Amino acid sequence: MESIDSLISDLINAFDEYEDDPISLAASIEMHSDQLNSDGKTSDKEKFLEALLKEIKSHPQIAAKISWDLPKEIFKFFTVTDIDINQRLGYSVIISLVMKCFNEISLSGNPKDCLLTGCEILSGLSLENENLSLGMTQDSNKKTSTGPQYAQVDTKKYYMERTPADFFVTIKMHILFELIGTTLKRINTIYPSKYLRLATSSMLQFVRVNSEGLYDIRIVMRRLYGFCRGYISPEHDVINTDENIEQRGKIAQEELEEITRNEEVLQAKILRNFCTAGLQTCLKATNDKSDAYYYHKLLQTECQLSAFYKDLVEINSRFYNLALSFDIDTKEEFLHVLEESSSIYKGVPKVVGKGQNGDIIKQVVHKLSYSYELQKITKEKGLYVDPFGIVLLSAFHYMETGNHLYPEIHVQDAIYLYLRCVTPSFYSDFYTNLSVEGVARYWLWVSITRSPSITLKEEISELPEALLSVFLETLLLKNCTQNSEETRMITFTLLTRLSCLVPEEIAFEFLSESLASCPYPHGKSCALGILKDLMSKNQIHADKADDSLSQVTEQVMNLSISVSGNRTPKNKTITDERPYIRITDERMTIVHRMAMADVEKVNDSKVRRSDLILIINYLEYFIGLCHKWDKKLLLNFSHEVGVNLSGYSHDSDLQKKLLSLNKHLDELISEK
Amino acid sequence: MSEFYKLTPKDKKGEDYPFTQLEGKVVLIVNVASKCGFTPQYKELESLYKKYQDKGLVILGFPCNQFGHQEPGTDEQIGQFCQLNYGVTFPILKKINVNGNDMDPVYEFLKSKKSGLLGFKGIKWNFEKFLIDRKGEVVQRYASLTKPSSIEQDIERLLNK
Numbered sequence: 001m002e003s004i005d006s007l008i009s010d011l012i013n014a015f016d017e018y019e020d021d022p023i024s025l026a027a028s029i030e031m032h033s034d035q036l037n038s039d040g041k042t043s044d045k046e047k048f049l050e051a052l053l054k055e056i057k058s059h060p061q062i063a064a065k066i067s068w069d070l071p072k073e074i075f076k077f078f079t080v081t082d083i084d085i086n087q088r089l090g091y092s093v094i095i096s097l098v099m100k101c102f103n104e105i106s107l108s109g110n111p112k113d114c115l116l117t118g119c120e121i122l123s124g125l126s127l128e129n130e131n132l133s134l135g136m137t138q139d140s141n142k143k144t145s146t147g148p149q150y151a152q153v154d155t156k157k158y159y160m161e162r163t164p165a166d167f168f169v170t171i172k173m174h175i176l177f178e179l180i181g182t183t184l185k186r187i188n189t190i191y192p193s194k195y196l197r198l199a200t201s202s203m204l205q206f207v208r209v210n211s212e213g214l215y216d217i218r219i220v221m222r223r224l225y226g227f228c229r230g231y232i233s234p235e236h237d238v239i240n241t242d243e244n245i246e247q248r249g250k251i252a253q254e255e256l257e258e259i260t261r262n263e264e265v266l267q268a269k270i271l272r273n274f275c276t277a278g279l280q281t282c283l284k285a286t287n288d289k290s291d292a293y294y295y296h297k298l299l300q301t302e303c304q305l306s307a308f309y310k311d312l313v314e315i316n317s318r319f320y321n322l323a324l325s326f327d328i329d330t331k332e333e334f335l336h337v338l339e340e341s342s343s344i345y346k347g348v349p350k351v352v353g354k355g356q357n358g359d360i361i362k363q364v365v366h367k368l369s370y371s372y373e374l375q376k377i378t379k380e381k382g383l384y385v386d387p388f389g390i391v392l393l394s395a396f397h398y399m400e401t402g403n404h405l406y407p408e409i410h411v412q413d414a415i416y417l418y419l420r421c422v423t424p425s426f427y428s429d430f431y432t433n434l435s436v437e438g439v440a441r442y443w444l445w446v447s448i449t450r451s452p453s454i455t456l457k458e459e460i461s462e463l464p465e466a467l468l469s470v471f472l473e474t475l476l477l478k479n480c481t482q483n484s485e486e487t488r489m490i491t492f493t494l495l496t497r498l499s500c501l502v503p504e505e506i507a508f509e510f511l512s513e514s515l516a517s518c519p520y521p522h523g524k525s526c527a528l529g530i531l532k533d534l535m536s537k538n539q540i541h542a543d544k545a546d547d548s549l550s551q552v553t554e555q556v557m558n559l560s561i562s563v564s565g566n567r568t569p570k571n572k573t574i575t576d577e578r579p580y581i582r583i584t585d586e587r588m589t590i591v592h593r594m595a596m597a598d599v600e601k602v603n604d605s606k607v608r609r610s611d612l613i614l615i616i617n618y619l620e621y622f623i624g625l626c627h628k629w630d631k632k633l634l635l636n637f638s639h640e641v642g643v644n645l646s647g648y649s650h651d652s653d654l655q656k657k658l659l660s661l662n663k664h665l666d667e668l669i670s671e672k
Numbered sequence: 673m674s675e676f677y678k679l680t681p682k683d684k685k686g687e688d689y690p691f692t693q694l695e696g697k698v699v700l701i702v703n704v705a706s707k708c709g710f711t712p713q714y715k716e717l718e719s720l721y722k723k724y725q726d727k728g729l730v731i732l733g734f735p736c737n738q739f740g741h742q743e744p745g746t747d748e749q750i751g752q753f754c755q756l757n758y759g760v761t762f763p764i765l766k767k768i769n770v771n772g773n774d775m776d777p778v779y780e781f782l783k784s785k786k787s788g789l790l791g792f793k794g795i796k797w798n799f800e801k802f803l804i805d806r807k808g809e810v811v812q813r814y815a816s817l818t819k820p821s822s823i824e825q826d827i828e829r830l831l832n833k
Contacts, residue, residue, distance in 0.1 A: 265791065271790070325797075327792050
């Protein structure tokens with residue numbers, strides 16, 4: 001490699017020699033950079049960047065001509081060998097020089113070129129690409145893509161160390177947002193919306209690609225928020241430039257005024273779309289806590305949020321207030337989302353026969369929302385606020401004000417909303433959004449705690465059977481993959497409450513089908529727990545009267561599957577004679593069949609701990625309902641447990657518990 | 673009579689502050705916050721107030737906590753903060769919301785009369801300003817970035833009308 005002094009001398013000469021030949025100048029800089037980045041020492045790179053910065057500063061007109069190419073070249077100096085990602089940013093001379101170079105480019109470069117380049121780089125910026133360009137190994141790639149995501153895991157502290165790719169993607173994002181923001185203000189145009197749209201599209205693309213993998217999404221949220229709040233239309237600064245006057249010369253004054261008016265409307269629409277779409281995309285992989293927050297309020301207990309969530313609530317609050325300042329009528333928009341969600345499912349037949357027809361209708365219900373979203377993509381041409389962003393804002397309203405945005409929500413609408421928001425994720429990850437799911441659950445809670453049970457039951461009974469089944473299945477399935485233990489428990493309580501409200505036949509069918517085919521053993525355990533509750537607890541008498549909110553809350557407390565033991569209700573509740581699900585011969589046979597099938601599975605060396613826990617739950621279920629159950633069936637089950645688990649010794653604690661429960665069941669059977 | 677004079681917000685003690693008392697005055701209304709980067713604007717606002725108070729200028733500060741939760745204190749604490757740190761003598765009224773369903777009628781009126789950048793009616797941040805002439809007409813709206821001192825000419829023009 002040439003000496004650094006010689007390279008710098010070449011660089012200085014290139015700026016003089018190729019003053020009128022920007023392509024040659026750009027090529028020269030590229031060659032020098034590549035040479036340095038393959039062989040050079042860190043100190044040489046620093047010297048080179050310093051020289052480049054000096055040349056850009058002293059030749060702004062030349063720099064303007066190569067501003068389309070410089071950003072890519074300068075970013076090449078971000079390498080793991082030259083930058084210690086564990087140090088503070090200020091310690092790295094290279095980072096500081098790169099930022100200074102970008103600052104010069106954004107101030108003296110051709111603004112349109114710079115904007116296009118900035119948007120192009122930002123759109124293609126991803127952890128995956130960054131790993132490739134950093135020359136990371138396959139393992140590093142894996143770490144980035146599948147490592148524990150801070151935002152997803154419900155922890156109170158940061159555990160994960162940032163990967164180099166995450167570090168460089170984040171810092172590049174900062175630099176590019178600055179570049180785009182600055183150059184956007186410098187573009188002389190009477191059509192600013194065109195450039196604003198370009199900028200926001202690239203930012204959204206960046207968020208779409210990276211929201212699930214980035215270490216801390218709050219950084220991106222702050223940048224988006226800052227961009228939206230700080231955006232000033234160029235008309236206020238530069239519309240009276242020579243270039244624009246020249247453009248204007250060809251346009252009549254009246255026409256110009258109309259263009260200006262239309263441009264204002266367009267920019268406002270772009271910003272509304274961007275802040276709502278950006279918000280929901282950022283929060284795709286982050287749990288929302290509004291359901292937990294409301295649940296704790298119902299129980300009059302404190303909702304303890306981790307530092308991460310406290311900070312997130314603050315950022316969300318900013319987005320909520322930003323939406324207000326952008327004149328987004330959150331309530332009107334939310335009502336529109338509810339109406340749209342309900343319209344998706346209006347064609348579902350009320351009653352369908354069992355068997356094949358029923359299954360087909362269920363499949364259709366599963367796919368309706370997804371198909372609707374696809375149709376929307378192809379048909380919708382205007383710029384609208386993002387419906388899922390609006391769903392999030394509806395919960396931020398509650399977190400911000402303590403009041404529900406739409407307390408009158410009907411349970412039917414809450415169910416439509418849940419299905420609409422959640423089911424598309426079964427077909428495409430693009431539609432997976434943990435935050436939106438959380439808010440949909442929050443609205444389910446609101447809907448079932450704001451009306452008396454009798455009203456809720458009536459409303460729910462009007463829904464098509466297939467739709468109800470799909471809804472309950474979806475809620476259970478999604479909960480089985482929930483990371484947060486607290487949210488999982490709260491949602492189990494929600495599911496129990498909802499199972500009490502749906503017609504008995506549908507509730508039993510849902511629970512028995514879950515026992516038969518839920519792919520998660522803990523999902524089966526949950527279904528079993530609910531079934532036990534519904535078969536053993538008598539219906540709350542308040543069904544017959546207008547129960548107040550406090551009584552409804554009491555009911556929720558009764559059903560709460562607490563993480564830390566059982567909760568004692570404050571008041572004694574008057575109950576009916578009839579349980580939510582009656583025990584019949586047919587139902588006993590069905591449950592028995594499921595239980596036997598699961599017991600047979602544990603006679604296998606590949607058995608999982610969760611499979612054994614499921615058998616424990618079955619034993620507890622039968623022990624709890626022993627006095628109402630068929631003796632022969634119980635004997636049969638107990639015998640099968642004994643046979644299948646006799647040789648099992650992988651997990652002695654569980655085995656001991658299993659044997660002890662089975663013995664207890666045996667004793668109860670003998671007493672019958 | 674202008675609709676502006678029919679408004680009656682509350683002062684920091686929760687008592688009515690009828691705008692009828694502003695008839696014939698030039699009024700500058702500002703949504704203020706104590707913990708904001710723009711909070712030092714209090715100093716320039718106070719200077720303007722002192723300079724033009726006798727000629728008929730009234731400045732009204734409406735504390736608001738909607739932007740970054742930068743006005744968390746009580747009305748009493750806010751009043752004390754303004755007096756102690758910036759020697760504010762112009763009226764600081766009761767804390768209100770300036771956007772959303774619970775916005776104060778004063779801001780509903782002001783925003784309906786004058787939009788901000790890109791036609792947005794919503795208030796974007798702390799220290800946005802509305803200038804009202806002697807007839808109760810909202811004549812100008814200024815962004816947070818606009819320093820009070822740079823409004824001086826507009827105020828003078830209205831005072832001299």
